[in-house]
Amino acid sequence: xxxxxxxxxxxxxxxxxxxxxxxxxxxxxxxxxxxxxxxxxxxxxxxxxxxxxxxxxxxxxxxxxxxxxxxxxxxxxxxxxxxxxxxxxxxxxxxxxxxxxxxxxxxxxxxxxxxxxxxxxxxxxxxxxxxxxxxxxxxxxxxxxxxxxxxxxxxxxxxxxxxxxxxxxxxxxxxxxxxxxxxxxxxxxxxxxxxxxxxxxxxxxxxxxxxxxxxxxxxxxxxxxxxxxxxxxxxxxxxxxxxxxxxxxxxxxxxxxxxxxxxxxxxxxxxxxxxxxxxxxxxxxxxxxxxxxxxxxxxxxxxxxxxxxxxxxxxxxxxxxxxxxxxxxxxxxxxxxxxxxxxxxxxxxxxxxxxxxxxxxxxxxxxxxxxxxxxxxxxxxxxxxxxxxxxxxxxxxxxxxxxxxxxxxxxxxxxxxxxxxxxxxxxxxxxxxxxxxxxxx
Numbered sequence: 534x535x536x537x538x539x540x541x542x543x544x545x546x547x548x549x550x551x552x553x554x555x556x557x558x559x560x561x562x563x564x565x566x567x568x569x570x571x572x573x574x575x576x577x578x579x580x581x582x583x584x585x586x587x588x589x590x591x592x593x594x595x596x597x598x599x600x601x602x603x604x605x606x607x608x609x610x611x612x613x614x615x616x617x618x619x620x621x622x623x624x625x626x627x628x629x630x631x632x633x634x635x636x637x638x639x640x641x642x643x644x645x646x647x648x649x650x651x652x653x654x655x656x657x658x659x660x661x662x663x664x665x666x667x668x669x670x671x672x673x674x675x676x677x678x679x680x681x682x683x684x685x686x687x688x689x690x691x692x693x694x695x696x697x698x699x700x701x702x703x704x705x706x707x708x709x710x711x712x713x714x715x716x717x718x719x720x721x722x723x724x725x726x727x728x729x730x731x732x733x734x735x736x737x738x739x740x741x742x743x744x745x746x747x748x749x750x751x752x753x754x755x756x757x758x759x760x761x762x763x764x765x766x767x768x769x770x771x772x773x774x775x776x777x778x779x780x781x782x783x784x785x786x787x788x789x790x791x792x793x794x795x796x797x798x799x800x801x802x803x804x805x806x807x808x809x810x811x812x813x814x815x816x817x818x819x820x821x822x823x824x825x826x827x828x829x830x831x832x833x834x835x836x837x838x839x840x841x842x843x844x845x846x847x848x849x850x851x852x853x854x855x856x857x858x859x860x861x862x863x864x865x866x867x868x869x870x871x872x873x874x875x876x877x878x879x880x881x882x883x884x885x886x887x888x889x890x891x892x893x894x895x896x897x898x899x900x901x902x903x904x905x906x907x908x909x910x911x912x913x914x915x916x917x918x919x920x921x922x923x924x925x926x927x928x929x930x931x932x933x934x935x936x937x938x939x940x941x942x943x944x945x946x947x948x949x950x951x952x953x954x955x956x957x958x959x960x961x962x963x964x965x966x967x968x969x970x971x972x973x974x
Contacts (some may be wrong), residue, residue, distance in 0.1 A: 567592045572622035576676040586642035620702030644677040646712040659694035667703040688738040716916035717902035730794045736815040743836035755909040756847040757957040765842040767833045802902035854906040861939045865971035902926040943972035
């Protein structure tokens with residue numbers, strides 16, 4: 534053959550070119566124009582145009598638009614062009630693999646679920662201890678990708694893990710106890726998973742329980758960073774399985790086997806001497822537990838806010854208050870009570886304060902330290918003063934606090950006796966307060 538081609542060079546030049554063109558045309562017609570693979574449509578935006586579960590030819594992938602360019606769902610509609618978000622498609626290089634997947638998906642292609650509780654987690658794996666990848670809104674709808682077949686006991690709740698796809702394009706696993714499963718084609722509800730006693734046990738075990746005073750602090754806007762901490766609360770640990778209570782004056786832990794209902798709204802932690810009352814639509818939990826030689830009762834609230842974010846906001850508020858104070862006068866002088874200098878970092882020096890010793894400032898106190906804005910006003914004082922400044926002198930644990938307000942002439946400091954301050958709030962205004970006036974210099 535080679536010898537023949539060499540003898541017929543004219544054919545060799547033109548014939549080989551034609552042969553190559555023919556082969557190229559054959560490849561194009563057999564693979565389709567620019568086809569890169571096939572996709573199964575997991576969740577359609579338009580069922581009439583592209584039904585969910587369809588096998589679609591995929592011609593292009595746009596990373597910029599995060600979309601595939603596909604053909605139609607029927608062989609005679611492959612020349613159509615549709616742009617479909619990548620998260621809506623399960624992609625396969627091979628058509629047989631796509632068809633096999635579509636066959637398994639057929640049984641769930643019309644199935645969806647709706648969350649009947651806010652903040653349900655979607656997890657990376659079918660395990661409540663795996664990483665959370667998404668948090669659901671109440672009544673949010675998800676597409677079922679696969680129904681769980683193995684029963685699971687999650688904190689006393691019996692159910693299954695569903696493989697789901699959210700409207701935001703997040704895929705993961707969600708425990709079905711608080712989900713409503715329905716058929717979108719027939720609008721028929723297939724199942725709901727609700728049992729009052731199990732739901733109450735789930736609320737006890739899964740809510741984030743924080744001391745009741747957390748809720749009071751947040752509602753009033755008075756965050757005491759000494760008592761508002763993420764490690765305070767009621768906790769149900771998995772490994773080892775134990776119940777823990779951590780409060781400013783309490784640290785208690787005890788092993789338990791499970792939570793079960795006793796009578797009415799009372800629940801017990803089996804294997805321990807702990808009793809709980811679930812109140813206020815499952816948002817309040819009153820816990821009775823052994824303490825020293827007797828028993829102690831502590832109240833907790835279901836807390837949905839991020840404790841660390843609240844702490845950061847309070848730290849920012851204190852920082853901004855310090856800067857505002859310094860802008861009004863960082864160098865202050867009084868003919869009777871000495872000189873105060875405050876930096877933007879909160880450091881201060883106070884000299885010649887002898888007249889305030891020991892009635893206001895303890896004897897032997899150093900003339901430097903840190904200022905804080907950790908004490909809050911209440912009642913009429915909120916309108917009478919700009920706020921409360923606290924001088925924490927180095928070398929002593931005692932802090933000295935003053936109401937303050939700014940005038941055209943300078944800054945007034947009004948002494949607050951320590952007994953007037955409870956839990957970082959000024960509960961009582963002094964009857965005959967000591968008023969200090971400082972002018973800027």
